[in-house]
Amino acid sequence: MPLNANDRAIAGFTMAGHALVHWFETSIPIFLVVWLTEFDVGVALFGIVVALGYAPFGLGALPGGILADRYGTKRLVLVCLAGMSLSFLVLAAANSIYAIAAGLILWGVAASVYHPAGLALISTGVEDRGTVFAWHGIAGNAGIALGPFVAATLLIFLEWSVVAAVLTVPGILAIGYGLSAEFDPTAAVADDANAGPDEALSLSEIVGNTRTLFASAFAIVFVLVTFEGLYYRGTLTYLPEILHGLSAMDGLALPAGLEGIEPADYIYVGLLVVGMAGQYAGGKLTSRVTPARGLTGIFVVLAALGLAFVPVTATGVGLVPIVVLCGVLGFFLFAIQPFYQNAVALYTPPDARGLSYGYTYLAEFGVGSVSIALGGVVLGQLSQTAFFAMIAAFAGIGGLLAGALLVSGDRFVTGDGTLEANADD
Structure with a gap:
């Protein structure tokens, strides 16, 4: 059975968000190779710097979920997209390892809220949850595969700082799409009086x-x-x-140019x-x-x-x-x-x-x-x-x-x- 209009709108919005989280995530290791040469520091130090960016990605999921329940899922996804795009603009302007660390930490914090917010939106707003979860996952895999591929390809022709800036373009477009998208985030649980965001959420309620x-x-x-x-x-x-x-893998012939x-x-x-x-x-x-x-x-x-x-x-x-x-x-x-x-x-x-x-x-x-x-x-x-x-x-x-x-x-x-x-x- 085809998705209804509300399901399609939520699917498009969350698929864009999921793809972009992993688009940015998997491009970072490609930049790492360039940064090691550009800034002439040891791999151990840069490994710590990159870890500082990835750590909030997981650790921030819990507060991200709390914020989604309080302020609403769509709002949190839009904040995520804006924060990730801003973080790569910070990377594009970076001229030191400290600026890169700041950009990566900002990315990790912004990206951490996506999964609890996006999946909560699907679970409360979508009637055909299984189908939308499937397309949502496919979009994430597309981002996982395309992020490093596009970054590596662009680095052949452009400076890494320019590539970092170019990678923000889909994020900016997704923000525009999200602002114009209209859907009911609680359509699948419309009969539940507590389904929407709780502006009065307290610590005791969280506990x-x-x-x-x-x-x-x-x-x-x-x-x-x-x-x-x-x-x-x-x-x-x-x-x-x-x-x-x-x-x-040894001696495996590849086509010319590869x-x-x-x-x-x-x-x-x-x-x-x-x-x-x-x-x-x-x-x-x-x-x-x-x-x-x-x-x-x-x-x-x-x-x-x-x-x-x-x-x-x-x-x-x-x-x-x-x-x-x-x-x-x-x-x-x-x-x-x-x-x-x-x-x-x-x-x-x-x-x-x-x-x-x-x-x-x-x-x-x-x-x-x-x-x-x-x-x-x-x-x-x-x-x-x-x-x-x-x-x-x-x-x-x-x-x-x-x-x-x-x-x-x-x-x-x-x-x-x-x-x-x-x-x-």
């Missing part, structure tokens, strides 16, 4: 909503999203480096592109498969894929098995996201939806980033086999938690401590 959430099945969702984040961040951070070191590009990079980008299909399939399946059942099944597949990388990367197999395995991984790594996004919408009350997604993305991007440090230690001190075993264990634990969610049913605890069913609004 009360938090207690309500974590005294319910949402506590299981939070922990399983943490393990999904550990799997996601660890895999996507270190897989490119692992692929670069495989013997199958000799300087690593084949492993094409495989990695291909994984992200396949992820778009995974996002769409996962989103459509959420209307047919319960979140708990879908999460359980996909976690099992992800655990098996993690273990499958051990023989594929250790035995010197050909290029085809590597490409196929990466493609399957890309599909399921992103197919799981609409299921946990829908699980949050199912297991939480509408008036705490922004807070719920704030906690969710604190788990996904904040706590989940711990696997970057863990992966570095395991790869440096142990082996790739140990790394993939760790990754598979993350998925295995997530699968057990999803199984527990499947048993618990769709119930949440209300503010007065009583249990009541939460309908799939």
Whole structure:
């Protein structure tokens, strides 16, 4: 069934926001290569500077969710777009490492509010939530793939400061589109008197909503999203480096003019592109498969894929098995996201939806980033086999938690401590 007008308007607005968050996010490592030469400082120091930008991206999700519940989701998404665009203009004007640090921190703070605000908007405003979650995820994957591609291509012809400024153009256009877009942000929960933003939200209400959430099945969702984040961040951070070191990549002929590009990079980008299909399939399946059942099944597949990388990367197999395995991984790594996004919408009350997604993305991007440090230690001190075993264990634990969610049913605890069913609004 086609989306109604309100669903289409929210879909277009949130898809633009999601694509741009990841457009900016994944272009930063491309600039890092240039900055290391431009400013002649050590990679360790610049690594800290870049980390200062990425850290608020995850840590700011929780306050972003609180602000979304208080001031409204559309307003927060527009602030996010404006802040990210401004941050890259700061980078464009930067003439020192300190100015770059300021620009990156501004980006991280601005970007952190998107996921809780954007997903809360979809969950309360969209009737066909599964379809819009799918298209929303596809837009995010498009941003992930296009950000570094466009940045790297423009850097061939332009100075990095000019490229940083050019990358803000889609953000500025998206702000104009968002200001003109009209939709009802609470259309899907119109019968709930508490569905809209709460201008009188107090600290005690935030604490009360938090207690309500974590005294319910949402506590299981939070922990399983943490393990999904550990799997996601660890895999996507270190897989490119692992692929670069495989013997199958050696001597692979590339078309004329592309000799300087690593084949492993094409495989990695291909994984992200396949992820778009995974996002769409996962989103459509959420209307047919319960979140708990879908999460359980996909976690099992992800655990098996993690273990499958051990023989594929250790035995010197050909290029085809590597490409196929990466493609399957890309599909399921992103197919799981609409299921946990829908699980949050199912297991939480509408008036705490922004807070719920704030906690969710604190788990996904904040706590989940711990696997970057863990992966570095395991790869440096142990082996790739140990790394993939760790990754598979993350998925295995997530699968057990999803199984527990499947048993618990769709119930949440209300503010007065009583249990009541939460309908799939």
